Amino acid sequence: MSEIPPTDDSRLVSRENFQELLADAKLTIPESEHNDFRVLLSALDEAAKHLLQLDDEQPTVDLELYPRINIHIPDGKDTDKGGWATKVTVVCTKPKNSLLAGRTVALKDNIALAGVRCLNGTPPVGDAWIPTVDATVATRVLDAGATILGKAACENGCFGGVSDTACTGPVDNPWAPGYSTGGSSSGSGRLVASGQVDLALGCDQGGSIRLPAAHCGLVGHKPTWGLVPYTGILSLEATIDHVGPMTKTVADCALLMDVLAGYDGMDDRVPRMVKHGSLGFVKGIEATLGKKEKPLEGLKVGILKEGFESSRMDPGVEKLVRAAAAKFEAYGATVTTCSIPLHTESAPTWMCALPMAGMRQGILGDMTGRKQLFMTNRIQKTDGLLSQAAFDAYGPGGQNTFLRGRFLQKKYGPALHARALNLMRRLTDEYDKAFAEFDLLVMPTAPMLTQKTMTREQKVAEEAGPLRLLNRNLGVTHNTAPFDFSGHPALSLPIGFASPADDPGVKLPVGMQLVGRQYEDLVCLQAAAVWERENDWQTIYAGDL
Incomplete structure (x- = not known):
């Protein structure tokens, strides 16, 4: 050449x-x-043609070391009420350690598992995408002795907060049939809470780990941004992409963090100095739980005033979270109210920041500008546009994100996105100022209880259009989305049940969110572990307080 x-x-x-x-x-x-x-x-054209003739640089999966058995699409009786998208059995024949020996795991269906279809909640246009690589997090759980049992359903394009948008069907709340698990890691929440698997992995760009965890009565942890590699996972937007554990207990959450966290040599989100296996989350919570009296002595907890100021704040949720947060004093912590006024301004900033980058990265698959693994067998030439078939395949959430991104790009250009990111940096600085005084910020995970799902037939019969369907998500990410942009670790802990005003016979789980300094995920886990040990959340009901 x-x-x-x-x-x-x-x-x-x-x-x-x-x-x-x-x-x-x-x-x-x-x-x-x-x-x-x-x-x-x-x-240049000659160089491009030459490049495309070279073998792609992709990690290879050793199928003798990590065999896949019985890959199949579950039938209507085998989905666990929508939790499963695809089932398979994957083990490591020579695991590196036994941290997860005997434990079963589900992967959210935007996480690559070679040879197993990956739908991302969206009906395929043509053949379904079948990855040829395993995500780093998948390899790590297998190397720790776990068995992967399949792919958990997720909302269409990961753009839904109510669990009835996945192409595989609605995902039913395990505590209340007909109610949402929350999204977009809806299947992951369902499968752990229903006992189908011991552990699950979710992904979080606006609350998609923590919201299903809160609504399903689970511990869900969004790690510090860049602590757990995102390699081999479909991105929504690289600066807010997080993958993390969804478990029944804090101990399991810490264990899974020990397995997952640390540099993998491919994902530029993860600092090189964060070595895999070096963080000691389990040892850290065990040390705290080993203190017989006042295990949280010296911890300063701030109850975030603005975290309760959503227009959709449910009184039962507020009552439970305030009561749960006050209990930290009995465990040795000091608990006071704090205020970060800019917290309530994050919604319009997030609304503008996400579509412009999310349209390019999450919808068009253009991840240029990153140092990471590119899954080239999924990348298609788009010229910055979606085909009609691809647009139709998305639900209202993905369609809205695409149209918003195009609208903002054409009307305002990159200056708007730059302004939004600068304002998000200001908000991050405000959180960091608060963390100069407090070790943890506490607030509701979701300000409202979960809501009822709609079947496809109901949506058609009631002529439910994009506005009605998307309005169901309003306010739900009030306390979760800001910490995706700021990158602070945030954990949702189940603290009891409350009943919706229009359905008092139903009891729905409520989550309390603990937010810590960046890279101090252990502090969130320690505080959560103490609260969990001292309280049986399943016996707590807002109506009794």
């Missing part, structure tokens, strides 16, 4: 193609320079 191809006109980028290039870019170039640029572009 020569650097500059021959200047023979027949070998160059055609005059017509060059003119189209200029027209698309709305540019003019002097006629005398056209041939020079055609030669330069032809050299």
Whole structure:
């Protein structure tokens, strides 16, 4: 391959193609320079063709070490009321350790598992995508002796907070049939809470680990941004991508964090100095629980005033969270109210920041600018647009994100996204100022209780359009989304039940969110472990307080 191809006109980028290039870019170039640029572009074209002939650089999966058995799509009786998208059995024949020996795991269905379809909650346009790689987190749980039992259903494109948008069907709340598990890691929440698996992995860009955890009575931890590798997972937007554990207990959450966290050599989100297996979360909570009296002595807890100021704040949720937070004093902590006024301003900032980058990365699959593993067998040429079939396959959440991104891009350009990110940095600084005084911030995970799902038939019969369907999500991420942008660790802990005003016979789980300093995930886990030991959350009901 020569650097500059021959200047023979027949070998160059055609005059017509060059003119189209200029027209698309709305540019003019002097006629005398056209041939020079055609030669330069032809050299580039030769390089591109050569590159595409080379073997791709992808990790290989040793199927003798990690065999896949009985891959199948569950039938209507085998989905655990919507929890499963695809089932399989995967083990490591020579695990590196036994941390998860005998434990079963479900992966959210945006996490790559070679040879197993990955739907991302969206009906495939053509053949379903079948990854050829395993995500780092999948390999790590297998190396720790766990058995992966399949892919947990997730909401369409991971854009839903109510669990009835997945292409595989609604996911039913295990505590209250007909109610949502929350989203978008809906199947992960369902499968752990219903006992189908011991542990699950979820992904969180606006609350998608913590919200299903809160609504299903689980511990759900969104780690510090960049603590757990996102390698081999479909991204929504790299600066807010998180993957983490969803478990029944804090101890299991800490154990899974020990297995997952640390640099993997591929994901540029993870600092090199964070070595895999070096963080000692289990030892840390065991040390705290070993203190017989006042195990949280010296801990300063701030109850975030603005965390209770959502327009959709449920009185039962507020009552439970305030009562649960006050109990930290009995365990040795000091508990006072704190205020971060900018917290309530995060919603419009997040609303503008997410679509512009999320459209390009999450919907169009353009992850350029990152140092990471690119799953090239999924990347398609889009020219910045979706086909009609691909647009139709998304539910209202993905369609809205795409249209919002296009609208903001065309009307305001990159200056708006830059302003939004600067304001999010200001909010991050405000949280960090609070953490100069407090070790933890406490607030409701979700300000409201979970809501009823709608079947496809109900949506059609009631002519439920995008506005009605998307309005169900309003306010639910009031306390979760800000910490995706700020990157602080945030854990949802189950603290009791409350009943919706219009359905008093139903009891729904409520979660309390604990937020810590960046890379102090252990503090969240320690406080949660003490509260969990001292309280049986399943016996606590807001109506009794």
